[in-house]
Amino acid sequence: MADVSSHNAIWQMLDRVRANSPISGSEFGVALAALIFLRWADFEEAEREAIAAFDDVDYEPVLPAKFHWRSWCNIHDPRELEYPFRELPSALDRFSNSRHDAMATQLHRVAPAVEKLTRLPADTLAHLIHWLADQPFETPKDRRALRDVLDFVLQNTYDKFAGQFFTPIQIAALMVELAKPKSGESVYDPCFGSAGLLTAALEIAEHRDHVRLGGSTYAPGKQPLHLAGVEINQDAYVIGMTRLVLSGVNDPQIELGNSLERLPSNNPNSDGFDIVLANPPWGMKVELYGLDHYPIPIKDSSSLFLQHAISQLRPGGRGVVVVPPSLLFRSGREQQLREWLLHENTVEAVVSIPRGAFSPHTSIETCLLLFRRGGTTRSVRMVSAESIFEKSDKSQIAAAPFVLAAQLGHHVRSPEPGREWWDVDIEELAELDYDLTPKRRDRSGLELILDSLPKEAEIRLLKDCCTVTTGRNIRSSDLTQSPPRSNYEPSGQTLFPDVEQSEINPQRPFEFADTPIPYIRIRDVEKGHATRGSSWLMPAVASTIESKWKLRAGDILLSKSGTIGKAGLVRNGAVGAIAANGFFVIRVKEGTIDPHYLLAYLQSTEANAWLEDRARGTAAKHLSVASIKELPIALPPLQIQQRTADQHRKFGVDALTYLAELLTEDESDSLAAELNDWVSQNLKRVESYEGDPASQNVLELLEEVADSRCPINTCKDCKHPYYLDYSTNYIEPPTDYAKGIESHCLECWLGLEPRADHVDCFEDETPIGPWAVEFRGVTKPLAGVSSIPDPTALVSVLQRVASQLRDTAALIDGNLPNQERARLLTGRVASLINRYTQALLEDAKLAVDVISATEDHFGGIDIRLEIQNRGRVPLRDVRFSMYPPMDEVEPRAVAFMQPGHRYEIQFQGQSQRLSDEISVAEMWSDPAWTISWTARDLAGEAVEGTRDLSISLGSDETCLENEQESAGNLDSSPYVCGDPVTRERHDVFFGRDDLLNQIKRQVSQTGNVVLLEGNRRAGKSSVLWHLEGANGVPGWLGVYCSLQGTEGDSSGGIPTAEVFRGVAYEIVQSIRKLNGSAVLPDGTLLDGERRLGIARSLRQGISDESPFQDFREYLELILETLAERQLGLLLMLDEFDKLQEGIDKGITSPQVPENIRFLVQSYPRFSAILTGSRRLKRMREEYWSALFGLGTRLGVSALPFEAASRLVTEPVAGRLSFSKSAVSRAYELTAGQPYLLQCLCNRVFDIAARTGVRSITVDHVNDAADALVEDNEHFASLWDYTEFDRRRFLLYLLHREENGPDPMRLGVIEAKLEEAGVELREEIVIADLEYLRELELVDLHGESSGAWYSLTIPMMGQWLDSQQDYEVLRSRARAEAEDISGKLGEIAGLRGEIEELEDSMDSEDD
DSSP states (O other), rough: OOOOOOOOOOHHHHHHHHHHHHSOOHHHHHHHHHHHHHHHHHHHHHHHHHHHHHOOOOOOSSOOOOSHHHHHHHHOOGGHHHHHHHHHHHHHHHHGGGGGGGHHHHHHHHHHHHHHHSSOOEEEEEEEEHHHOOOOOOOHHHHHHHHHHEEEEHSSSSTTTTTTOOHHHHHHHHHHHHHHHOOOOOEEHHHHHHHHHHHHHHHHHHHHHHHHTTTTTTTTTTSSSSEEEEEEEEEEHHHHHHHOOOOOOTSSSSEOOOGGGOGGGGGTTTEEEEEEEEOOOOSSSSOOOTTTSSSSSSSSSSHHHHHHHHHHHEEEEEEEEEEOTTTHOOOHHHHHHHHHHHHEEEEEEEEOOOOOTTTTOOOOEEEEEEEEEESSSSSSEEEEHHHHHHHHHHHHHHOOOOHHHHHHHHHHHSEEEEEEEEEEEEEHHHHHHOOOOOOOSSOOOHHHHHHOOOOSEEEEHHHEEEEEEEEBBEEEGGEESSSSOOOOOOSSSOOHHHHHHHHOOOEEEEEEEHHEEEEEOOOGEEEEEEEEOEEEEEEEHHTOOGGBBBBOOTTTEEOSSSTTEEEEOOGGTTOOEEEEEEEEEEETTTTOOOOHHHHHHHHHHHHHHHHHHHOOOTTTTOHHHHHHHEEEEEEHHHHHHHHHHHHHHHHHHHHHHHHHHHSSSSSTOOOHHHHHHHHOOOOHHHHTOOOOSSHHHHHHHHHHHHHSOEEEOOOOTTEEEEEEOOOOSSSOOOHHHHHTTTSSOOHHHHOOOOOOOOOOGGGOOOTHHHHHHHHHHGGGGGGGGGGGGOOOHHHHHHHHHHHHHHHHHHHHOOOOOHHHHHHHHHHHHHHHHHHHHHHHHHOOOOOEEEEEEEEEESSSEEEEEEEEOOOSEEEEEEEEEEEOOEEEOOOOOEEEOOTOEEEEEEEEEEEEOSSSSHHHHHHHHHHOOOOEEEEOOTOOOOEEEEEOOOOOOOOHHHHHHHHHHHHHOOOOOOOOSSSSSOOGGGGGGOOOHHHHHHHHHHIIOOEEEEEEEOTSSSSSHHHHHTTOOOETTTTEEEEEEEGSSSSOOSSOOHHHHEEEEEEEEHHHHHHHHHHSEEEEETOOOOOOOOOOOOHHHHHHHSOSSSSHHHHHHHHHHHHHHHHTTTTTEEEEEETTHHHHHHHHTTSTTTTTTHHHHHHHHHHHHEEEEEEGGGGGGSHHHHHHHGGGTTTEEEOOOOOHHHHHHHHHHOOOOOTTTEEEHHHHHHHHHHOOOOOHHHHHHHHHHHHHHHHHHEOOHHHHHHHHHHHHHOOOOOHHHHHTOOOOOOHHHHHHHHTTTSSSSSOOBHHHHHHHHTTTTOOOHHHHHHHHHHHHHTTTTEEEESSSOEEEEEEOOOOEEEHHHHHOOOOHHHHHHHHHHEEEEEEEEHHHHHHHHHHHHHHHHHHHHO
């Protein structure tokens, strides 16, 4: 292990790189690995030279002597390092065709990483080289210590987007322990990344041999294992190679390339490897071109790597591969892969690894798959590792990863099954569609509870006490979204209206129209009830429905697809309805089972688990009729059924648990039942929370747990636990009995001698009694925790409770369902507390304002800053430093910086612009001012931060004037936040010159129509206004016309006549502005004096009967008038896609686009620019395609950074000064979209005017963003454009996981959706992502296989946090996904019926 000083030194070096280097932190890690490799290569060459000299033979070095580490590592002048490092990358690159020496090949592959070193500032590179030169390197122990330092840097510079994949040491140790490599065996990793698995295998094998051989070591250059690997990412390759050579592997058999393209015959070990260890990159979709050598062609990267791993093993060779859970249970190709894997190979075990074990590299639950090549699987050992990881905190795991690995290894190899490891035979797996998910199905909690019930509760199957049918499949075209109305209106000409009614349609009884039939879908079942439908059958279809399909009161609907087990009791408006095909309809047999009891039973935890275990599929999970009919039901007497249902309905208790306790305990003592209910309710509370771990909601949730009434209390006086029994057998109970026992046991309250009861006495009544006493006492301090004002005290309380909860869990020593729930509750509460506390301590935020900055005539600089602690917890020992270096006046540390408090600090120094040192003079010529701070949080952990500042040094007099000006106002804001930016406001119009010139060329040279696309507020209208008038486009009069301002009807569409009248009105105004007067469509003259009657003239000149013909005649007149001035007419129609609304509603003629096409083609001096949102692409082809052949499509997108920077700074030049990071932050938050950027800057301006600050930092920009998202309607409009809740949830998910460890690749998104219970088919997810990209709400980054998604506008994520509720969105998205799943199930059912019918017809034909 490297010493602390090495870590501190490299940490300081990393700080220097972050502050002054153009390379990122992750690039620094790669550059450091390359530099270490160069030192190792020099060390290796020195040994070769020594051996050659000893043997008296000539030795030619691989690398020319001038590039050897020893040639330049002692150069002290940074400028002298420039030459060797300028030449070194090209020298290494020249080894590209070297095959005679492995070192030459490796040096060639390290060349790109060495190039990163050349981008470091010269002084930083010199410091780094000198630091490395000072590190011991002679012994294997020295080199492994240096590897630890490299690992330290890599852990602290990890970038999830860099394409590097790392395996945590505890997982690597576990995989190696499961593979059990033996001395002399070969180990292969097809995606070795940082080589963590290979080095772990080497170290474990060395340790075993060291013990076995009595402490002897290997000869130099000898290793117990033959290691090989392939890596596709060049940076990861350099890191892995460096770690291997530092581990003692002098000639690693590793390759740079795509292992998936390697055929089995390309295996470097012709007989195959003994062991394959792999943690493949997952969530990627791989193009299958050229990969036809895999037995199961599938685009999922994990599935391909698994097949590759098997192909590289020798017969009987062992593999341990990390796989995502979806590979183990999905249907389709994944199911084929599992079937092939089980029948053609030997799958030995599947180990589930809990979420967080791979932190910080992934947050998804993962599994380890253990297998051997060849043979046939007879049974698979399933192992759940969650409890082992939960029992060990991160520090314990990091300190003793091999101990953890040994524990899990025992579970895998134990001959007898245990609570956390069990066997599943191949026949059972076949029945489960080869589902390999490590989930117990052999010890159903339901069956355990039913077995424990007394004989008075008869156990029968559902099919014996109920009838089970499926719902009906009704096509969408046969449904209406509102109840159909009767089409019968009495004629009034007959004395017998009833007869008249029945004769209207003798084929269809008229009552079906008078009594609409609802159609109940999964989304219509809420809170255990189905009371109404959201759609209705069309009358013609309703007439064909037989009465047996109609729902009756008391029927139970149970979802059979999507969210399995969602149940509802039919009541009120759902009676007489038809259930959708996604339901089972369960009708109880009267006198045997109460429907309310059955509903409660189906909603119990264990019954739900039983149903989930028997569900098949993934994105379209489903239950079969045969499965549901086999559900075992407990049938106690009807009176007990009703009592159980009543408790469930009133208090939400788990029906099965309540029933078990009711029947097995003495009814006069209901402690066990009450305690189980208390545990279940609290567990439900904490498990349902998936919000922000640092939110105030966490504290409120913990308060709810602490305030919940536990049936076991502790007496205030005697301190003994007692049953909080509010019922009493006294004929005349003591006065205030209920109030008294809330705090005292009965004996103490009555003044009697206290009982000798202690905590263990409750164990006879319920096994979780002792735990409940302890849990309640430990969590009692959480009552009122959200009201603790002092964050120091809050952290102290939380940490003490979390620590004590660990001891509480030890009191649960059994595995009964109630004990499992108690254990789970303890862990969940502790986890909530730990996550909240960690987030609280990490919330270190200091905001900086520049109060004054002056420079006197002699170069003396004085800077005063105000610092505010904006975090939620105090900081200790806070120290500040300035760059360029300045001295703090009265240097001191702020011992304790309270949240919200402000502190003023002052720095003084001397300008060094005239320094003799060139680098110093350059630094001071245009100083990039920054302030850095270090501190310790309440836990004693070091925290730090940096802010760049916008400082303009002035004289003392100037500073005084500025302070006086700051006390006044800044005048009005120059930013435009609502209306389009017209030509007069060129001061806030940037970055559109190229687009304007492109439009002008298109129109002036060819007269082409321009289709200008861009989403709402993208700046389309502003572009048009810069083309308006006779000076916008040479030779053309630009007429701006917005269809938003055209008069429409009450339904929102624009009548055809109003379209042409609106255009004519704008033409009239433009002509009058040009000539002073204009002719109206009705022939009258509009001169400069006339103001009234224009609309009347438009209506008279353009009729409702033939609007286009009238407009065409008027256009010809206008074109003649403009021809006299040698001008054409350029009609600029803004919001053109608004026509779609009118066309869809039948208000606007679908011929309007065709009319415009006709005018453009018929009149050479008439052209148009049509703008609309990205929805233009989605307009119906028959309307929009009329214009496609006429012109050019141009997009209006975000501003480039340079233009955005000008938009931020130039309008307020001389009044406000933005720091570089403030400008970058504004651009980042708004994604360069001009409207949002102006709105954000306007809020910044407001803050400056209100507070008097003139130097804008990133903190001010963040404050402005927080204010903007509270009341800006733009985001709400974008939200509405998404149309569906599942897309909205997808947006929230991308935002929520933005700072998570996983790049949001398609596979990761699918896994996250599945975790949230929103199960959608891949093609639907892809289509939704493409739709959101079209709306410019989502961006796609990277190459195809590893491409990942993110929100386009980060500020929209802030709006989501402020305005939307994650849980509500998830619920809606789930319902929508269930509806889709139900429809897909209906389609599949219909296809099955068609196939059966076809088979029947074929049989009849035969």
